[in-house]
Amino acid sequence: MEEVNQTTVTEFILTGLTENPVLQLPLFLVFLGVYLVTVVGNMGMVILILFSSQLHTPMYYFLSSLSFIDCCQSTVITPKMLVNFVTEKNVIPYPECIAQFYFFCAFAVAECHMLAVMAYDRYVAISNPLLYKVTMPYQVCFWMIAGVYGMGLLSATVHTVFLLRVFFCKANIINHYFCDLFPLLELSCSGTFINEVLALSFSAFNIIVPVMTIVSSYIFIIVSILHIQSTGGRSKAFSTCSSHILAVVVFYGSLAFMYLQPSSVSSLLQGKLSSMFYTIVVPMLNPMIYSLRNKDVIVALKKLLENITFFLTKNHFP
Secondary structure (H helix, E strand, C coil), X not given: CCHHHCCCCCEEEECCCCCCHHHHHHHHHHHHHHHHHHXXXXXXXXXXXXXXXXXXXXXXXXXHHHHHHHHHHXXXXXXXXXXXXXXCCEEEEHHHHHHHHHHHHHHHHHHHHHHHHHHHHHHHHHHCHXXXXXXXXXXXXXXXXXXXXXXXXXXXXXXXHHHCCCCCCCCCEECCCCCCHHHHHCCCCCCCHHHHHHHHHHHHHHHHHHHHHHHHHHHHHHHHHHCCCCHHHHHHHHHHHHHHHHHHHHHHHHHHHHHCCCCCCCCXXXXXXXXXXXXXXXXXHHHHHHHHCCHHHHHHHHHHHHHHHHHHHHHHCC
């Protein structure tokens, strides 16, 4: 037990996505653009929902929470990854590495459960529209959102506490672009059996349970859509659902590939590619898929821009 607390590695080196110098600048520009789109898109959604009274409904409260989670998750990962493209060695101190893993884990788990909550909310709205406000009052929404963040913090805390007990002695090169669990365990000089069991157990719960909730919700949603008499309304509903399902499949599929198998089985190269989807690609796409295709959001955005333009014009020309 004494060996566990004698961590001799004080910093790690992140290898990043590639060591090819020819690709460094193009990849830096690409991921910088992706990050800017992610931040602007997600924070724009949070601000729009905050200042648009017509969007003060449970559906949009969940959307704003998802946007906040996506923005935070991308911010935890991407800036450090961008540094790797412009420096010879991307060094990350041990405390910063552990902190990055903690917040990444918290936001990733929170997103898993937030997507499930959103699917359930849509099921209630479509299947029981007359009872929607009774079934989903603001108090219920608050506790559901609190539960989502609670699950994220609980999972992150458990994983981090047991990760702090892992002994790192010599190897300090992490074959990844951020401090993820399995790449860190690859460097361990002590046993990691408990960490791997916890990873599989928590991953199974945090992926399978939300997926079952989402699948069940969408089955009932599709059944309700099939009862819609209007062909146009039915095709529009199916179009929206297909977009949502695609985002869910990409997010949970990449997570499952990375975490629902032992670290000895997964390829770290494949893990990098898989991680890109749920840490970089999905947070960028979510505002477009869940929000920008929504007519209410577009109307609210136009109204907010008109109000801003009127305010600026009034103050500029008294």
